[in-house]
Amino acid sequence: MSYFERMQVKYKVLQDKEDVLILSIETSCDDTSLAIVKNGRNVLATLTSSQIDIHALFGGVVPEVASRNHLLTITPLFKQLLQQAKIKQSQIDCVAVTYGAGLVGALMVGVNFAKSLAFALDVPLIKVNHIKAHISANYITHENLMPPFLALVVSGGHTALLRIDDYFNHKVLATTKDDAVGEAYDKVAKVLGLGYPGGPVIDKLSKKGQANISFVKPFSKSEPSFSYSGLKTAVINHLHMLTQKNQKPAVEDVCASFQKQAIAQLVDKTVYMAKKHSFDKVVVAGGVSANSALREGLANAGSSNEIEVFFPDLKYCTDNASMVGSEAYFLMKNNKNLADLHLTAEPMINLKYVN
Numbered sequence: 336m337s338y339f340e341r342m343q344v345k346y347k348v349l350q351d352k353e354d355v356l357i358l359s360i361e362t363s364c365d366d367t368s369l370a371i372v373k374n375g376r377n378v379l380a381t382l383t384s385s386q387i388d389i390h391a392l393f394g395g396v397v398p399e400v401a402s403r404n405h406l407l408t409i410t411p412l413f414k415q416l417l418q419q420a421k422i423k424q425s426q427i428d429c430v431a432v433t434y435g436a437g438l439v440g441a442l443m444v445g446v447n448f449a450k451s452l453a454f455a456l457d458v459p460l461i462k463v464n465h466i467k468a469h470i471s472a473n474y475i476t477h478e479n480l481m482p483p484f485l486a487l488v489v490s491g492g493h494t495a496l497l498r499i500d501d502y503f504n505h506k507v508l509a510t511t512k513d514d515a516v517g518e519a520y521d522k523v524a525k526v527l528g529l530g531y532p533g534g535p536v537i538d539k540l541s542k543k544g545q546a547n548i549s550f551v552k553p554f555s556k557s558e559p560s561f562s563y564s565g566l567k568t569a570v571i572n573h574l575h576m577l578t579q580k581n582q583k584p585a586v587e588d589v590c591a592s593f594q595k596q597a598i599a600q601l602v603d604k605t606v607y608m609a610k611k612h613s614f615d616k617v618v619v620a621g622g623v624s625a626n627s628a629l630r631e632g633l634a635n636a637g638s639s640n641e642i643e644v645f646f647p648d649l650k651y652c653t654d655n656a657s658m659v660g661s662e663a664y665f666l667m668k669n670n671k672n673l674a675d676l677h678l679t680a681e682p683m684i685n686l687k688y689v690n
């Protein structure tokens with residue numbers, strides 16, 4: 336029997352095991368994160384080493400610097416994680432890793448670590464799509480949440496609405512024509528001199544400002560796509576115009592106006608699509624799901640339209656390994672995504688690619 340055939344047998348056995356412990360790994364961007372997740376919803380231990388301070392010096396993530404830091408951090412983090420979870424290596428039932436989308440060098444560190452560990456422990460290896468994992472973060476926060484539902488994915492690289500029919504099938508209903516919403520937040524913060532990442536700081540400053548600047552024309556709710564480059568460019572043009580007149584921007588008002596228009600698009604299109612496709616549950620995922628205006632706006636719009644809206648706990652909104660362990664558990668239960676030792680990083684994996 337080949338190595339992979341043996342793993343297929345082990346994978347099947349796990350599907351009937353009562354308690355399954357998954358060691359999960361996430362290194363797609365600038366966070367090195369490891370977790371031990373029991374039965375998809377219970378995080379026994381998690382550790383994340385953030386590189387934000389390092390990349391902030393450069394105004395954004397430098398891929399090569401990210402890879403080198405993952406490499407330095409991942410092994411000590413793994414040792415600490417086992418201590419925190421109070422388990423032995425031999426209790427790990429399988430290893431799960433994000434293999435795409437993300438930065439190729441960063442992903443490679445996680446994928447190679449996962450392959451070595453799975454081989455050494457002689458346990459199955461599960462490959463996980465980063466975007467699907469963001470959605471699964473909600474299974475940890477909401478213990479009774481199950482598909483079907485409409486998912487709004489809002490991160491640094493994606494803005495999309497997906498119909499989630501079951502734990503392993505999805506269909507893309509809308510996506511962005513240009514920039515992702517998180518990317519627009521980061522670029523606007525950069526031109527305002529607010530540093531990286533832009534989302535949290537713009538969100539904070541928005542609360543002190545007035546949304547009194549109109550940057551873009553109203554959008555059509557029914558168009559099945561998002562767009563953020565027009566809004567981003569309008570903010571940049573506004574700032575250039577003030578510089579030419581030797582005037583300083585009202586930074587808090589610019590933030591409040593940008594945020595209002597960025598979030599209105601997400602709220603209105605999500606509610607429109609939920610009603611059109613008869614969903615009574617909407618699940619929000621990705622880094623921008625931490626945004627206070629989105630959380631409040633979508634919860635209010637949901638309750639006026641009899642739609643239940645779910646957000647992950649704030650600690651599971653941005654990149655983390657717990658969400659990878661959750662997604663991997665449901666893939667395992669459905670006999671999906673078992674990987675062999677040829678697994679490699681797929682930086683450009685897109686949402687239409689199943690799993």
Ligand code: KG4
Pocket residue numbers: 364469489490491492493516517518520521532533534535538621622623624625626627652653654
């Ligand atoms: O999901 P994530 O951690 O990484 C990707 O997969 O891209 O998302 C990161 C993005 C960044 O663009 C960051 O600015 C944004 O999430 N973000 C926010 C907030 N917190 C993080 N955007 C708006 N408001 C926030 N509070």
Ligand code: ZN
Pocket residue numbers: 465469490491621622653654
């Ligand atoms: Zn992410």
